[in-house]
Amino acid sequence: MSTAPTTTITYQDQLQAKVDTLTSLLSPFYKQALDVYPSPEQHYRMRAEFRVWHDGDDLYYIMFNKETKTPYQVDEFPAASETINRLMQRIIELVKPNPVLRKKLFQVDFLSGLSQECVISLLYHRQLDDEWQAQAEALRTELNKEFKVSVIGRARKQKVILGDDFIIEELPADGKTYQFKHIENSFTQPNAYVNTHMIEWAIAQSQGLTGDLLELYCGAGNFSIPLAAHFDHVVGTEIAKPSVEAAQFNIAVNQIDNVQIARLSAEEFVEALAGKRQFERLKGIELAERQFNTVLVDPPRAGLDPATTQMISQFDNIIYISCNPHTLVDNLEALSATHEVSRAALFDQFPFTEHMESGVLLTRKA
Numbered sequence: 001m002s003t004a005p006t007t008t009i010t011y012q013d014q015l016q017a018k019v020d021t022l023t024s025l026l027s028p029f030y031k032q033a034l035d036v037y038p039s040p041e042q043h044y045r046m047r048a049e050f051r052v053w054h055d056g057d058d059l060y061y062i063m064f065n066k067e068t069k070t071p072y073q074v075d076e077f078p079a080a081s082e083t084i085n086r087l088m089q090r091i092i093e094l095v096k097p098n099p100v101l102r103k104k105l106f107q108v109d110f111l112s113g114l115s116q117e118c119v120i121s122l123l124y125h126r127q128l129d130d131e132w133q134a135q136a137e138a139l140r141t142e143l144n145k146e147f148k149v150s151v152i153g154r155a156r157k158q159k160v161i162l163g164d165d166f167i168i169e170e171l172p173a174d175g176k177t178y179q180f181k182h183i184e185n186s187f188t189q190p191n192a193y194v195n196t197h198m199i200e201w202a203i204a205q206s207q208g209l210t211g212d213l214l215e216l217y218c219g220a221g222n223f224s225i226p227l228a229a230h231f232d233h234v235v236g237t238e239i240a241k242p243s244v245e246a247a248q249f250n251i252a253v254n255q256i257d258n259v260q261i262a263r264l265s266a267e268e269f270v271e272a273l274a275g276k277r278q279f280e281r282l283k284g285i286e287l288a289e290r291q292f293n294t295v296l297v298d299p300p301r302a303g304l305d306p307a308t309t310q311m312i313s314q315f316d317n318i319i320y321i322s323c324n325p326h327t328l329v330d331n332l333e334a335l336s337a338t339h340e341v342s343r344a345a346l347f348d349q350f351p352f353t354e355h356m357e358s359g360v361l362l363t364r365k366a
């Protein structure tokens with residue numbers, strides 16, 4: 001077992017390096033200083049995954065050194081939430097002496113939030129039987145003396161849920177606390193603190209904008225729901241079925257009455273808006289009646305495909321949230337024919353990694 005990699009770079013230095021890189025990448029489109037949103041330096045990650053190492057009677061978590069690819073023991077993980085740090089220790093204490101729960105256990109995943117709830121997934125290289133279920137129930141009962149957890153057992157073609165396969169996050173934004181269903185194995189913004197900044201930045205860019213908002217890649221309504229108060233109506237689309245179902249739950253639980261979300265890929269929505277295809281999944285959403293002056297996109301790392309880029313260039317205002325500044329720049333090269341960047345931000349979603357989350361507001365050229 002190797003030793004954990006150490007870093008000598010300070011938080012401020014790593015943040016400044018990202019500011020410099022993003023400023024340089026955006027310089028053909030934006031000359032002003034970026035809005036910069038730092039992260040807390042610890043306990044910012046709401047999810048974490050650990051491999052499990054069996055060493056005789058011992059049992060502990062490991063991670064892999066990215067450079068040497070060698071494993072090292074992990075007893076605590078300061079990047080993860082305090083809930084995860086406390087739970088990861090309790091799990092080892094309770095699972096290590098338990099032959100049923102530890103047999104062929106190879107990974108533990110945690111999904112937590114600011115609300116203190118947590119889903120713990122135990123991944124096995126064996127089928128899970130009634131004996132496992134009884135022991136896992138007892139584990140959950142023991143943990144729930146201190147925490148509010150669900151336990152999921154996963155094996156090949158098997159998923160046993162003890163409790164729920166989601167948490168209800170309580171996220172502050174814009175002076176309110178929103179409830180969001182975060183489902184295990186679905187996309188959620190990993191850094192809750194920076195996510196609040198991203199939502200509030202998007203709201204700030206929406207001040208003074210009128211009409212309706214279209215949102216593509218909307219997930220479970222992370223932006224759609226807090227932005228609803230700032231537009232007449234919001235229509236969101238998203239490809240992943242569990243995220244759309246979570247979005248419908250989130251609309252209801254937050255008592256929002258002007259947001260509609262449909263399960264469509266961005267590519268399908270382009271065809272629907274152009275009137276080339278009709279979708280049963282858009283039933284009840286009257287696109288022709290909407291005054292879409294603004295579009296918000298938050299695509300995966302690959303960025304926007306050409307048809308979606310062309311479609312959003314027809315909007316007066318574009319709020320583009322990006323997890324990959326290189327594909328953002330590619331898309332800006334096309335969008336700068338019709339729009340200019342009037343505001344840009346760096347959100348430090350992923351401290352101490354090379355990943356950069358950013359946002360730009362594009363305004364139609366006069």
Ligand SMILES: C[S@@+](CC[C@H](N)C(=O)[O-])C[C@H]1O[C@@H](n2cnc3c(N)ncnc32)[C@H](O)[C@@H]1O
Pocket residue numbers: 187188189216217218219220221222223237238239240243264265266267298299300323
């Ligand atoms: C970066 S996440 C953003 C989600 C959401 N805005 C949020 O803040 O939680 C990108 C989302 O795009 C969805 N997605 C991926 N490819 C898509 C496509 N072709 N069309 C529509 N949605 C897609 C993913 O399922 C994911 O929910």
